[in-house]
Amino acid sequence: MTQPTCVHAAASTFRRAATVLTVLGLAMIPWLVFLHAELPATAVASHWSLAWTGLDGFEALGLLSTGLLLRRDDRRACLTAAATSALLLVDAWFDTMTAAPGPDCRLAVLMAAFAELPLAVACAVLATRTVARR
Structure with a gap:
């Protein structure tokens, strides 16, 4: 028996969201390194x-x-x-x-x-x- 279309679409959407969020999380690593190196020690x-x-x-x-x-x-x-x-x-x-x-x-x-x-x-x-x- 196949899954209803709405269940398949929801699973596909969640997989895409998981991929996008994972890529964005990994993309933040260079940004974190940059911030750590470039931000001043103090701020007002x-x-x-x-x-x-x-x-x-x-x-x-x-x-x-x-x-x-x-x-x-x-x-x-x-x-x-x-x-x-x-x-x-x-x-x-x-x-x-x-x-x-x-x-x-x-x-x-x-x-x-x-x-x-x-x-x-x-x-x-x-x-x-x-x-x-x-």
């Missing part, structure tokens, strides 16, 4: 506080929406949990990489180790378990 950001407030705001929105979706047993909670996990990982990375030496750096490492990274792992586990039960 005009909207520093707004950038950090925005990132933390998106994390709060992700946590809130994931919690509310879970309460409603909505399967989209796996999506918000995955996105929130990624945001928390980005926050931990940039907190630790941009912190000034000394107390700021120690605080960033402590926040990453005891708040952001454990919460990111919890959200990732929640995302995989939520999608698996559907």
Whole structure:
């Protein structure tokens, strides 16, 4: 028995998307080398506080929406949990990489180790378990 046309078309689309994404990921490697070699060691950001407030705001929105979706047993909670996990990982990375030496750096490492990274792992586990039960 042959597969319906729509199933075959979807599989073909996913294979093409997989190929395009793989090629794009590989194409970024030279770009990463260039950035590492050419970017200045320091930079001044005009909207520093707004950038950090925005990132933390998106994390709060992700946590809130994931919690509310879970309460409603909505399967989209796996999506918000995955996105929130990624945001928390980005926050931990940039907190630790941009912190000034000394107390700021120690605080960033402590926040990453005891708040952001454990919460990111919890959200990732929640995302995989939520999608698996559907």
